[in-house]
Amino acid sequence: MIEAIEKNLLRGVKLLQCISDEEYSNTTIAPYYSSIGGHIRHILDVFDCVFEGLPSNEINLIKRKRNDLAENFTAHGINYITSTIVKLRELNPDDFNKIVTVTDDLGLGPISAKYTVVGILIQAHSHAIHHFASVGYVINQLGIQLPDKDFGFNPTTPKQKITE
Secondary structure (H helix, E strand, O other): OHHHHHHHHHHHHHHHOOOOHHHHOOOOOOOOOOOHHHHHHHHHHHHHHHHHHHHHOEEEOOOOOOOHHHHHOHHHHHHHHHHHHHHHHHOOHHHOOOEEEEEEEOOOOEEEEEEEHHHHHHHHHHHHHHHHHHHHHHHHHOOOOOOOOOOOOOOOOOOOOOOO
């Protein structure tokens, strides 16, 4: 599982190594006017909430740090991805079935639920793929090449055959 999450996050590094800070922080694309950096930062903030909450078994997804540097500068985004991967590798697989409380706001106020550590990591990974799909839309609108053909696709999504 950690290997799959790492492989996906490294797609982000590959993208950030090929774009400028201006492209990374561009908020001109409708309809949401969100930047590549905003999505990358948000993805990593969720993982950071997991890491912050593991010692107390209380993961609060509302308390995201929203690091402006990681949102606006590719070098900081790459560092945030790299540090996230290091923390993922440091997790003890023996703890993956441990029960934690996860709190989030689904729109009507905070709600808490019991998860396993592996469950919240799977959710964070799925969330990252979802946001990479949004990033794919933004980079397409900016005329930037996708870093690879699977960027933003869930591994279970059937591959569409392109005919000419």
